[in-house]
Each structure stands twice: as C-alpha cells, then as structure tokens.
Amino acid sequence: MAEVEKIKENLVYAKNRLLTNEVMHYCPGCSHGTIHKLIAEVIDEMGMEDKAVGISPVGCGVLAYNYIDCDWAESAHGRACAVATGIKRMAPDKMVFTYQGDGDLAAIGTGETIHACNRGENITIIYINNAIYGMTGGQMSPTTLVGQRTATTPQGRDVNLHGYPFKISEMAAMLDGTCYVTRQAVNSPANVRKAKKALRKAFEKPMKGQGLALIEFVSTCNSGWKMSPVAANQWMEENMFPEYPLGDLKERE
Amino acid sequence: MKKEIKLMKGNEAIAEAAVRAGCDGYFGYPITPQTEVIETLMELRPWETTGMVVVQSESETASINMVYGAAACGHKAMTTSSSPGISLMGEGLSYIAGAELPCVVVNVQRGGPGLGTIQPSQADYFQATKAGGHGDFNMLVLAPNSVQEMYDFVGLGFELAFKYLNPVMILSDGVIGQMMEKVVVGDAVPRLTDEEIVEKYGDWALTGKKNRKRNVVTSLELEPLRQEKVNHKLQAKYQRMREEEVRYETIQCEDADYVMVAYGASARMSAKVVEMAREDGYKVGLLRPITLFPFPTEVLREMRDRVKGFLSVEMSAGQMKEDIQLAVGCDAVVENYGRYGGVVHTPGEIYEGLKEKLISKFE
Numbered sequence: 001m002a003e004v005e006k007i008k009e010n011l012v013y014a015k016n017r018l019l020t021n022e023v024m025h026y027c028p029g030c031s032h033g034t035i036h037k038l039i040a041e042v043i044d045e046m047g048m049e050d051k052a053v054g055i056s057p058v059g060c061g062v063l064a065y066n067y068i069d070c071d072w073a074e075s076a077h078g079r080a081c082a083v084a085t086g087i088k089r090m091a092p093d094k095m096v097f098t099y100q101g102d103g104d105l106a107a108i109g110t111g112e113t114i115h116a117c118n119r120g121e122n123i124t125i126i127y128i129n130n131a132i133y134g135m136t137g138g139q140m141s142p143t144t145l146v147g148q149r150t151a152t153t154p155q156g157r158d159v160n161l162h163g164y165p166f167k168i169s170e171m172a173a174m175l176d177g178t179c180y181v182t183r184q185a186v187n188s189p190a191n192v193r194k195a196k197k198a199l200r201k202a203f204e205k206p207m208k209g210q211g212l213a214l215i216e217f218v219s220t221c222n223s224g225w226k227m228s229p230v231a232a233n234q235w236m237e238e239n240m241f242p243e244y245p246l247g248d249l250k251e252r253e
Numbered sequence: 254m255k256k257e258i259k260l261m262k263g264n265e266a267i268a269e270a271a272v273r274a275g276c277d278g279y280f281g282y283p284i285t286p287q288t289e290v291i292e293t294l295m296e297l298r299p300w301e302t303t304g305m306v307v308v309q310s311e312s313e314t315a316s317i318n319m320v321y322g323a324a325a326c327g328h329k330a331m332t333t334s335s336s337p338g339i340s341l342m343g344e345g346l347s348y349i350a351g352a353e354l355p356c357v358v359v360n361v362q363r364g365g366p367g368l369g370t371i372q373p374s375q376a377d378y379f380q381a382t383k384a385g386g387h388g389d390f391n392m393l394v395l396a397p398n399s400v401q402e403m404y405d406f407v408g409l410g411f412e413l414a415f416k417y418l419n420p421v422m423i424l425s426d427g428v429i430g431q432m433m434e435k436v437v438v439g440d441a442v443p444r445l446t447d448e449e450i451v452e453k454y455g456d457w458a459l460t461g462k463k464n465r466k467r468n469v470v471t472s473l474e475l476e477p478l479r480q481e482k483v484n485h486k487l488q489a490k491y492q493r494m495r496e497e498e499v500r501y502e503t504i505q506c507e508d509a510d511y512v513m514v515a516y517g518a519s520a521r522m523s524a525k526v527v528e529m530a531r532e533d534g535y536k537v538g539l540l541r542p543i544t545l546f547p548f549p550t551e552v553l554r555e556m557r558d559r560v561k562g563f564l565s566v567e568m569s570a571g572q573m574k575e576d577i578q579l580a581v582g583c584d585a586v587v588e589n590y591g592r593y594g595g596v597v598h599t600p601g602e603i604y605e606g607l608k609e610k611l612i613s614k615f616e
C-alpha cells in the first residue's frame with residue numbers, strides 16, 4: 001500500500017505501532033480486530049512490549065501472533081492456559097496473556113482454564129465470547145444462547161439436548177486464585193473506552209502477583225451468525241447482554 | 254575427586270538427575286508406577302537450590318502443554334508419566350515436534366490396553382517409536398536398562414533434545430522404575446540464563462522481543478507447499494538422527510548362531526539367558542538397542558547372514574519384532590517371546606521360549 005502523506009496537525013488517530021502491517025484475516029465487522037487494537041495500545045502504553053508474551057488459541061484468533069508485535073506461542077486447542085503456566089513459571093518477569101475463544105476456553109479447554117484460575121497463575125486471560133465456533137464455520141459452542149441457530153443447532157439450541165449457556169467467568173470469579181474478573185464489549189465508542197481501562201487493569205494486577213485476571217469480551221461473529229455487522233451488533237445488545245451482563249464480576253488486591 | 258554413589262529407585266534417579274542436569278521445569282501428574290518422580294522432586298525442593306520449578310498439574314494433557322510453554326522459553330522442561338498418561342500427551346507431543354521444541358518425556362510403561370494394570374510392561378513401543386501423536390514426526394527414544402541409565406539418560410536426553418530441537422522420550426518400564434540399585438551421581442550442571450540460552454541454542458525462544466524481531470513458536474503453516482517444506486526439514490532431521498545417534502550394546506554376538514534382541518528390563522533378563530544357553534553349549538548372543546528410534550537396523554542387517562535366527566524378547570505381543578524383521582528381511586527367521594499385560598517373564602521362561610521358538614527349528 002502506498003504511504004499516504006500525513007499532515008501532523010491534522011492527525012487525530014493512528015494505528016498503534018505494535019499492530020503490524022499484516023493484512024488481518026478477520027471478517028469485516030467482527031470484534032477480534034477492535035480487541036487486538038486495544039491489546040496493542042495497552043501493551044504499548046504500559047511500555048511492556050519487551051515483556052509481553054501472548055498465547056494464541058485454536059480458533060479465529062490462531063494467527064493473532066501475526067498482528068501484535070510481541071513474542072507469541074501458538075497453543076493446541078484449549079491448552080493455552082497450560083502453555084501460559086509453563087511460560088509464566090519459567091519467566092515470572094514476563095507479562096503472559098492468553099487470547100481464547102469460547103470453544104477454546106469454555107469447551108475443550110475448561111479444565112486447563114479453571115485450574116489455571118484456581119492455582120492463581122499470574123497471567124491474563126482475554127476471552128472472546130462470540131457464542132459460536134467461528135473458525136470451523138459456525139457450530140454451537142457452550143455459550144450459544146438458548147434458541148440460537150447454528151450449523152449444529154439448525155432448529156435453535158434446545159436445552160433438553162444441549163444444556164444451558166455456560167458462564168465460565170462467573171465460575172472463575174468464585175475461585176480464590178482470581179484477582180479480577182470482568183465482562184466487557186466493544187460495541188460502542190463508550191464501551192471501547194471502558195473495555196480498554198479494564199484491559200489495562202487485567203494486565204497490571206497479575207504483574208503485581210495478585211493472581212489471575214480474566215477479561216471476557218462479549219463479541220459478535222457476524223459471519224457465523226449470518227448477519228450484517230450492524231445487525232450483529234444490535235443482536236448482541238438485545239440477546240447476548242441480558243445473558244452475559246457487562247461489568248466487573250470480581251476485584252480484589 | 255571421589256565419586257558420589259547413591260542407592261536409589263529408578264524413578265528417584267530420574268528426579269535426582271533432573272535437578273543435577275540443570276532442568277528448569279518439571280510438570281507432572283501422579284500415575285503408578287512412576288509417581289516417585291514427582292514425590293522425590295517435592296521432597297528435594299529444587300526451587301530453593303537451583304531454582305528449578307516443579308508443578309503438579311491437573312492432567313497429563315496439561316503437563317505436556319506446560320512443557321510446551323516452558324520449552325518455548327528455551328528452558329529445559331520435562332514430564333514423566335506411565336502408559337495411559339502418555340496417551341493423553343499425544344497431541345501435545347505432536348505440537349512440540351511440529352514447533353521444533355526440545356523436551357524430555359519419560360514413560361515408565363505399565364500393562365494395557367485401557368486402564369490395564371499397574372504392573373510392568375513394554376507394550377508402548379509402537380506408540381513411542383512410530384505413533385506418539387498425529388502427523389509425520391519422530392521422537393528420539395532412549396531405553397534404559399538400569400537405574401544408572403535412568404539417571405544418565407536425563408542429561409543425555411536434554412543434550413539430544415537441544416541438539417535436534419525435538420522431543421526425547423525415555424522409554425522405561427515398571428521394573429526399571431521400581432527397582433533399587435547403586436548409582437554413580439554426576440556433578441551438577443547449573444541452569445542456564447536467558448543470555449546463555451541464546452548464545453548456546455540460538456535466538457528462537459520467547460525471551461521477550463528486546464533488541465530483536467518478535468519470536469513466534471508455532472506448528473501452524475496453513476499453506477500446504479510451505480507445510481510440505483516444514484515436513485521435509487523434519488524428515489531430514491530424523492535422517493540425521495538415524496545416521497548419528499544409533500546406540501546399542503552387544504553381548505557375545507561375534508560367534509552367535511542365535512541372537513536375542515531386547516531392551517529395558519527384558520534385556521537384563523536376556524543377558525542372564527545368554528549365560529544359561531552358553532553353559533548348555535548353544536551359541537547365543539544379545540543385541541540391546543539403547544536407542545529405539547533410531548533403531549540399530551544396520552547392526553542387525555550386518556548380522557543376518559551369519560546368524561541362524563533372531564528372537565525378539567519384549568513384554569508385549571511382539572512390537573519391536575516388526576522392526577527387527579524389517580531390518581533383516583522377511584526371509585530371515587525372526588521369532589518373538591514375551592509375557593505381557595503386566596506379567597514379567599523370568600530368565601528361565603525366556604530360555605524355554607528361546608529353545609522352543611528358535612533353537613528347536615535348527616537343532
């Protein structure tokens with residue numbers, strides 16, 4: 001891409017320098033891109049780019065390592081919290097964070113997630129809850145809403161067959177090893193600003209040795225939900241927020 | 254300097270050796286017959302001396318992925334388990350091989366399939382040498398036959414793991430893990446700092462991207478032509494292992510008519526059988542593979558024309574036998590003997606098996 005000449009006094013916003021120039025593979029309208037931006041900004045503002053080590057999941061976030069300029073390990077599906085444990089125990093001075101979807105974190109990786117929380121590993125979990133398996137083409141995940149249509153629930157999620165939307169953040173908040181559990185969204189400028197503050201806290205508290213911080217982002221998957229980005233945002237506000245209310249679930253020193 | 258000698262169980266030797274080899278992180282989950290490894294480490298408290306980290310994980314799946322993370326930092330990471338636990342590690346081992354990370358994994362084998370029995374076995378040979386997980390990969394497999402080798406192979410394992418950036422498996426069994434012997438304990442090797450790791454092994458590890466481009470540890474390559482290249486590189490590495498790392502021991506093979514092939518506990522008993530057979534006038538020898546991958550194929554091929562037949566002795570239904578047959582060809586005589594499913598054969602039983610299955614064919 002040709003460099004556009006920037007006139008300094010007109011510049012009100014720029015891509016953070018820790019976001020690489022790789023072309024993102026995310027679908028237009030999906031929340032992943034905005035959350036990546038926040039992560040890059042917070043790491044940069046904290047001056048932690050040399051200390052940050054990310055663990056990307058299996059899911060749409062698998063290639064996160066191409067977009068944020070710090071050291072990364074790519075993990076097996078669901079095992080990011082175990083990989084993060086290995087890294088953090090070897091290098092306690094590093095700011096270790098996982099980036100995981102609802103399938104990765106709350107289905108196949110439930111065991112690793114809950115036990116990392118319970119051990120109080122000093123790591124940050126960034127949890128992208130879009131209520132669907134985005135990467136594999138839109139199947140039901142544990143957090144899929146009752147009645148929600150997906151590729152494996154074509155008639156809508158039926159509680160008799162599939163049980164109920166799984167609230168893993170509420171579970172994590174109950175555990176003594178977590179220091180901060182919060183639920184955020186990036187659906188509006190106001191919420192993006194709130195989410196950024198929460199994200200910074202979620203990075204800072206584990207670095208103070210206070211335990212594990214989990215930040216859930218209630219997110220859209222317009223492709224998986226088969227909606228336009230605008231409709232997806234609206235559907236999230238109307239249907240996801242009542243089931244997954246935004247706000248802090250737990251904070252302790 | 255006077256040598257330090259200790260009386261230890263095989264499993265205790267693994268723990269002691271890990272600390273002395275400068276291991277940085279051990280991650281494990283209890284399972285018989287190898288639980289003494291983590292128990293011994295928790296007793297030794299190496300985090301207070303060398304700084305080595307010891308974590309009891311929530312599962313073997315977690316253990317191997319913690320090892321993946323620790324190894325990604327360029328550190329010496331290891332885990333130990335027994336058969337069912339190793340099955341759970343299959344995916345993780347494949348990721349470690351794919352991402353080209355070094356680590357040491359110990360399997361103190363027990364009888365299967367399924368939950369099976371906690372008694373000794375050697376039925377995970379295929380799993381260790383051929384099918385540790387999905388995809389075209391190999392681990393370098395060391396087979397100790399004494400408590401001393403349990404001790405020595407931890408240090409050797411790390412050396413080879415870092416030389417090849419590949420998982421190394423120590424394939425042991427419940428006999429070697431549980432028995433007690435004298436061990437000559439080596440000098441302690443200090444743990445490496447981040448700077449030393451970079452200097453010794455290159456700048457691929459996750460040490461924070463200060464003064465360099467970001468490092469990424471991954472086994473993902475979506476583009477098939479590039480993934481094929483990754484595979485070619487791995488295969489070239491395995492070929493180099495075949496050329497440079499074959500280790501074995503022979504006992505009275507020079508004039509042998511009959512050669513037993515055995516590793517681990519079975520090799521110890523077969524060594525006794527060589528003596529028994531020689532007393533009766535049968536020219537019997539023993540080949541003990543010390544590396545199971547790479548397998549001592551050339552040595553067997555070289556023996557084939559002067560030997561009447563081979564007997565694979567293993568506590569399995571005959572897994573290593575296939576590698577022996579492949580080495581010497583299908584027209585050569587290769588039999589196998591072994592009690593299995595947790596039963597340990599005696600030298601007397603092996604000798605009877607040798608006579609019945611092999612010697613009686615010719616004499």
Ligand SMILES: Cc1ncc(C[n+]2csc(CCOP(=O)(O)OP(=O)(O)O)c2C)c(N)n1
Pocket residue numbers: 058059060061077100101102103104105128130132133134135136141221
């Ligand atoms: C062991 C294993 N099982 C299944 C898969 C296939 N798979 C890849 S991504 C995925 C689901 C990801 O969903 P989620 O974690 O919600 O992430 P999203 O794509 O929605 O961001 C599955 C099932 C895999 N790669 N590995």
Ligand SMILES: [Mg+2]
Pocket residue numbers: 101102103128129130131132133134141
């Ligand atoms: Mg999802």
